[in-house]
Amino acid sequence: MAERPNPTSCEPPLVGFEADKRKIMSALLDTSEPRFSVVHIVGPRGVGKTHLAKEIYTSPEVQKHFRVRIWVPASRACYGVEVEYLKNMRAQLSIEQEADIARFLMGKRYCVVIDDQDWRSYSRRKAWNYILGSELPKSYGSRVLVTCRPEYGRSRYPVSREFEVGPRSNEESLEILLKAAFPKYPWEGCPAGEVDDLVMKFVRKCKGLPWPLQFMGDLLSLHPWNEVLDRIQTIEAAGMNFVDLAMRYRDLSSHEMRAAFLYFLTFPEDAEIHAKSFALLLKSEGITRRSEQGEDILQLLAERSTSEMFSED
Numbered sequence: 528m529a530e531r532p533n534p535t536s537c538e539p540p541l542v543g544f545e546a547d548k549r550k551i552m553s554a555l556l557d558t559s560e561p562r563f564s565v566v567h568i569v570g571p572r573g574v575g576k577t578h579l580a581k582e583i584y585t586s587p588e589v590q591k592h593f594r595v596r597i598w599v600p601a602s603r604a605c606y607g608v609e610v611e612y613l614k615n616m617r618a619q620l621s622i623e624q625e626a627d628i629a630r631f632l633m634g635k636r637y638c639v640v641i642d643d644q645d646w647r648s649y650s651r652r653k654a655w656n657y658i659l660g661s662e663l664p665k666s667y668g669s670r671v672l673v674t675c676r677p678e679y680g681r682s683r684y685p686v687s688r689e690f691e692v693g694p695r696s697n698e699e700s701l702e703i704l705l706k707a708a709f710p711k712y713p714w715e716g717c718p719a720g721e722v723d724d725l726v727m728k729f730v731r732k733c734k735g736l737p738w739p740l741q742f743m744g745d746l747l748s749l750h751p752w753n754e755v756l757d758r759i760q761t762i763e764a765a766g767m768n769f770v771d772l773a774m775r776y777r778d779l780s781s782h783e784m785r786a787a788f789l790y791f792l793t794f795p796e797d798a799e800i801h802a803k804s805f806a807l808l809l810k811s812e813g814i815t816r817r818s819e820q821g822e823d824i825l826q827l828l829a830e831r832s833t834s835e836m837f838s839e840d
Contacts, residue, residue, distance in 0.1 A: 543699035563665035570692040573736035576674040593638040601643035609654035641673045646680035694735025707744020739773035
């Protein structure tokens with residue numbers, strides 16, 4: 528059997544964000560601004576805000592500049608958001624859950640990242656207003672970096688800077704897609720104007736968003752390209768949204784789930800899929816190690832395909 532390339536389990540490559548990254552890094556590391564400040568990265572869903580923030584957060588410059596760094600993921604809870612945030616922060620600081628975060632951070636230059644913050648949500652806004660006001664001392668040069676969508680609003684903290692990031696250009700989109708589609712080949716550049724029209728059809732369907740481009744590239748690495756196009760057209764004809772589908776793919780919890788989902792899409796729309804047979808196929812393809820794991824994955828995919836995978840937000 529020919530070797531089947533595995534879809535990537537990592538983030539899409541950070542293409543076209545070099546200038547944005549430099550500007551945001553400059554704002555975070557600006558020693559001429561001694562005041563505590565909030566920096567926003569604003570952009571549409573799937574554009575790569577979280578990935579960009581991670582690149583900045585883990586960069587050697589940021590690690591060296593800030594004595595303490597805290598990454599706070601988004602909360603989808605309706606209640607107890609403040610408690611959830613504080614528990615997460617204390618865990619990262621390795622301090623007791625009843626400990627005073629402000630006292631721990633006092634005198635230290637720190638950077639806190641708030642990922643995917645929705646300032647429209649009363650509970651999340653209330654939680655962060657409390658944390659910003661009471662739990663984060665205004666130490667010299669400390670920063671809070673927030674990622675959010677344009678429709679989510681902004682922090683009203685007085686010292687604040689904002690950086691907008693948008694969809695990638697056709698050339699940048701092409702690079703992301705082809706790197707995913709041909710992961711074993713080094714990227715040597717390919718102007719969009721010289722690419723086959725079929726490839727550009729795939730690029731345009733992703734609307735310049737890195738995660739849909741990554742998802743599309745993963746599909747193209749596994750299946751004949753005309754079949755991929757036919758399947759996408761079937762999905763769209765049924766009123767489903769390819770970009771939304773790609774974002775659901777991003778949110779799958781593991782590499783195995785993503786790989787199984789891609790394999791799941793190879794079956795005809797009305798095919799009967801028997802759990803044991805599907806599980807054995809996943810095992811034979813090297814996607815799972817145990818057939819029981821494959822059956823569990825199929826059950827999850829079946830549930831999601833009818834509930835959230837193909838639903839509109």
